[in-house]
Amino acid sequence: MSVHAVFRIVSVSVLAGVLVMSFVPSDSVDPFRLHVGDSFEIGHLVAYALLAAAAMLSLPRRTLTLWRGAGIVLAISLLGLAIEVLQPLAGRTTSIVDITENEIGIACGVALFCGYLVVEKVRARGIFRRSCGG
Numbered sequence: 001m002s003v004h005a006v007f008r009i010v011s012v013s014v015l016a017g018v019l020v021m022s023f024v025p026s027d028s029v030d031p032f033r034l035h036v037g038d039s040f041e042i043g044h045l046v047a048y049a050l051l052a053a054a055a056m057l058s059l060p061r062r063t064l065t066l067w068r069g070a071g072i073v074l075a076i077s078l079l080g081l082a083i084e085v086l087q088p089l090a091g092r093t094t095s096i097v098d099i100t101e102n103e104i105g106i107a108c109g110v111a112l113f114c115g116y117l118v119v120e121k122v123r124a125r126g127i128f129r130r131s132c133g134g
Contacts, residue, residue: 007058014051021047022083023090044101045108052076052109057116069110076106 021043055072056064080102084094 004058004060007054011051011054011058014047014054018047018051018083022087023092025090026092041098041101044098045105048076048080048102048105049109049112052106053112053116054109056110056113061117073106073110077103080106 052073055076056069059068081099084099084102087094
C-alpha cells in the first residue's frame with residue numbers, strides 16, 4: 001500500500017470523526033474538549049490541521065499543483081463553515097470562534113505539509129549527510 005493510500009484512509013477517517021463530533025449532542029462531546037483559557041478549543045485546531053495535512057499528503061507530489069492544493073484548502077474551509085451553519089439542526093449552536101479555530105487548524109495543516117515538503121527536498125539532496133560528515 002502506498003503512502004498516499006494511507007493518507008487517503010487517514011483523511012477519510014478524520015473527516016468521519018469531524019462529522020460525527022460536529023453533529024452529536026453537545027453534552028456527548030464535552031469530555032473530549034480540550035480548552036485553552038475560556039474559549040479556545042484545541043480539538044478544532046487539531047482535527048482541521050490533520051484533515052488538511054492528510055488530504056494534501058494523499059495526492060502524489062507530481063499531481064498536486066498549487067491550484068489543487070488551493071482547492072483542497074477551500075473545500076475543507078467550506079466544509080467547516082457548512083458544518084457550523086448546519087449545527088443548529090442538531091441542537092447545537094453556530095460559533096464564529098469555532099469557525100476561526102477551524103481556519104487556524106487548516107493553516108497549521110498546510111504549514112505541516114509545507115514543512116514535510118521541505119524536509120523531503122533536503123533529504124533527497126543529501127544535505128544532512130554532507131553537513132554531518134556522513
